[in-house]
Amino acid sequence: MPESDGVRRTQCPWANAFWDGEQMAFGEGVTTLDITGHELTHGVTQHTSGLGDGYAGALNEGLSDVFGKFIAIKAGDPNATGANRWLLGVGSSIGQVRDMKNPANSGEGPGPDRVNGRYWLGANGDPHINAGVVGKADYLITDGDTFNGQTVRGLGENKSIALWWKVENLLRPTSTFKDLGVALNSACTANARTGVAGTTTADCTQVANAVKATQLNLAP
Ligand SMILES: [Zn+2]
Numbered sequence: 216m217p218e219s220d221g222v223r224r225t226q227c228p229w230a231n232a233f234w235d236g237e238q239m240a241f242g243e244g245v246t247t248l249d250i251t252g253h254e255l256t257h258g259v260t261q262h263t264s265g266l267g268d269g270y271a272g273a274l275n276e277g278l279s280d281v282f283g284k285f286i287a288i289k290a291g292d293p294n295a296t297g298a299n300r301w302l303l304g305v306g307s308s309i310g311q312v313r314d315m316k317n318p319a320n321s322g323e324g325p326g327p328d329r330v331n332g333r334y335w336l337g338a339n340g341d342p343h344i345n346a347g348v349v350g351k352a353d354y355l356i357t358d359g360d361t362f363n364g365q366t367v368r369g370l371g372e373n374k375s376i377a378l379w380w381k382v383e384n385l386l387r388p389t390s391t392f393k394d395l396g397v398a399l400n401s402a403c404t405a406n407a408r409t410g411v412a413g414t415t416t417a418d419c420t421q422v423a424n425a426v427k428a429t430q431l432n433l434a435p
Contacts, residue, residue, distance in 0.1 A: 244307055260275055266386060269338035270435055288372060310322055329351070330348055353379065356421070378414070393435060399425070400423055
């Protein structure tokens with residue numbers, strides 16, 4: 216849940232950052248571009264997909280990681296280049312909190328890289344943990360890799376950003392991880408139909424491979 220993004224608000228100074236439904240709050244030294252983008256995305260999500268609690272809450276955190284990271288990458292932030300490309304929070308006072316390429320390495324606690332994989336939690340688990348699957352899917356779709364028996368050719372940043380933005384507008388308040396898999400495929404089909412960012416049907420085959428690799432095609 217966005218509100219649980221940081222430590223309790225009564226703690227001062229705040230050690231983390233959070234979106235409280237109306238505004239962002241930041242602890243000292245955590246105003247990096249990716250964390251700022253993460254918190255702002257919670258505001259966008261609130262007014263688009265409206266992702267709520269449970270698995271939807273984990274998708275909410277995952278989408279904030281996705282767009283927070285894209286904002287830093289597109290800005291050329293040194294904390295989002297090279298080895299830092301898929302790390303969230305580098306350069307902040309709280310350090311690396313999420314490793315989207317290798318969620319098991321996330322500083323905030325190891326997360327799963329696939330639905331029902333190692334570190335996977337139930338619907339009521341900490342939403343930041345299962346968000347690892349969303350980050351892994353973003354990494355695979357954008358950069359490509361061979362993972363879990365699937366080879367994905369990366370779409371590159373611009374097609375991937377357009378894809379995830381379409382996904383944000385397809386998801387609903389009670390969406391599940393399986394819904395995310397469906398949304399990724401249908402968002403690609405829609406973007407390929409009108410050539411958004413140059414998206415092609417061949418790209419959608421790659422997106423489908425990434426969905427299978429992260430097991431987003433499986434319940435829940
Ligand atoms: Zn968050």
